[in-house]
Amino acid sequence: MLIKSIELTEINLPLVHFFETSFGRTYERRIILVRVEDADGAEGWGEITCGESPGYSDEWTDSAWVTAEKILAPMVAGQEVAAAADVWGLMKWARGHRMAKSGIETACWDLEAKKLGVPLWRHLGGVNQVIECGVSIGIQDTIPQLLEKIRVELEAGYKRIKIKISPSWDYDVIKAVRAEFGDILLMGDANSAYTLADIDKLKSLDEFDLMMLEQPLPHDDIIDHAKLQREITTPVCLDEPIKSPEDARKAIELGSGKIINLKNGRVGGHTQSKMIEQICREAKMPVWCGGMLESGIGRAHNIAISTLAGYTMPGDVSASKRYWHEDIISPEVEVSPEGTITAPEGPGIGFEIEIDRIKRGSTRSTLI
Ligand code: OSB
Numbered sequence: 001m002l003i004k005s006i007e008l009t010e011i012n013l014p015l016v017h018f019f020e021t022s023f024g025r026t027y028e029r030r031i032i033l034v035r036v037e038d039a040d041g042a043e044g045w046g047e048i049t050c051g052e053s054p055g056y057s058d059e060w061t062d063s064a065w066v067t068a069e070k071i072l073a074p075m076v077a078g079q080e081v082a083a084a085a086d087v088w089g090l091m092k093w094a095r096g097h098r099m100a101k102s103g104i105e106t107a108c109w110d111l112e113a114k115k116l117g118v119p120l121w122r123h124l125g126g127v128n129q130v131i132e133c134g135v136s137i138g139i140q141d142t143i144p145q146l147l148e149k150i151r152v153e154l155e156a157g158y159k160r161i162k163i164k165i166s167p168s169w170d171y172d173v174i175k176a177v178r179a180e181f182g183d184i185l186l187m188g189d190a191n192s193a194y195t196l197a198d199i200d201k202l203k204s205l206d207e208f209d210l211m212m213l214e215q216p217l218p219h220d221d222i223i224d225h226a227k228l229q230r231e232i233t234t235p236v237c238l239d240e241p242i243k244s245p246e247d248a249r250k251a252i253e254l255g256s257g258k259i260i261n262l263k264n265g266r267v268g269g270h271t272q273s274k275m276i277e278q279i280c281r282e283a284k285m286p287v288w289c290g291g292m293l294e295s296g297i298g299r300a301h302n303i304a305i306s307t308l309a310g311y312t313m314p315g316d317v318s319a320s321k322r323y324w325h326e327d328i329i330s331p332e333v334e335v336s337p338e339g340t341i342t343a344p345e346g347p348g349i350g351f352e353i354e355i356d357r358i359k360r361g362s363t364r365s366t367l368i
């Protein structure tokens with residue numbers, strides 16, 4: 001496969017509802033889309049999933065743009081690759097910047113699956129065409145507002161509810177959710193808002209029987225998480241610090257947590273996700289697919305990778321309409337009343353790209 005060119009396009013997409021985490025609020029996404037084209041004119045699409053500011057990761061829209069344009073895309077454009085799985089290796093020399101790499105790498109996987117005429121999820125080695133979905137609900141202004149949001153999602157059929165927590169939005173909030181909804185599958189995601197000094201507070205959350213507590217401690221830590229996991233009964237789920245297969249192996253060895261939230265962007269694309277999925281599956285460590293408020297393109301890639309055998313828990317992959325008035329793919333991602341998504345049968349990501357909508361929302365583009 002000769003990767004002839006790589007086109008980057010930034011689009012602005014306003015969220016249906018703001019999304020608040022312990023590091024801030026997002027009202028509107030600035031998303032970089034990647035279109036790769038081969039010598040026959042076939043195309044593949046990917047998405048760079050970083051945020052608009054370096055709050056979750058050190059990558060953000062403007063840094064990813066310049067890195068993809070000046071460094072990464074030139075490493076791939078014009079190259080002949082035997083397989084999409086080899087694209088990671090072309091960019092390996094550059095350290096970090098995994099979300100930018102993932103946008104390019106996943107686009108090449110879509111291209112390859114389209115050329116083979118097979119659905120991406122099968123091409124990745126997926127086995128479960130029907131995946132289970134959860135939702136991630138941001139910090140709200142009031143507890144009644146949160147309860148209302150949870151009610152809507154449960155009625156829509158979602159299998160588990162994740163709420164964002166922080167030191168000013170934790171114990172009383174979770175208590176109110178349990179009081180209202182009983183023993184639903186519930187978890188909290190702190191996005192690194194605590195330190196080991198907060199251990200008593202974190203221990204107190206054990207009484208709520210949460211499915212897991214995601215990333216309570218600093219974003220780059222796997223040592224203190226191991227100490228914490230020994231002190232609490234709630235399973236710790238790691239998100240931010242697991243950027244590579246090696247990170248996953250070390251976290252498993254240290255006992256830093258019992259579950260991994262695996263995000264394509266954070267780890268650098270499908271090939272890296274597949275490696276981590278295998279390591280975790282062999283170690284009997286459950287993984288699930290996280291989200292980064294993706295447009296339909298990143299969402300479609302998340303659906304495909306979620307079909308692998310090791311993704312044994314409901315992910316944060318949910319319906320387009322929870323995020324967008326109008327998604328940039330057709331059909332939009334829909335969730336069944338049973339809270340599942342069925343990976344599509346069409347070739348590649350299996351959704352049509354709405355190019356006119358992308359052009360309408362585009363603020364810049366460049367061809368490498
Ligand atoms: O920590 O999982 C996270 C969104 C942006 C950045 C980090 C996270 C999230 C989410 C939202 O939890 C998941 C989604 O609905 O896409």
Ligand code: MG
Pocket residue numbers: 189191214215239240261290
């Ligand atoms: Mg998280």
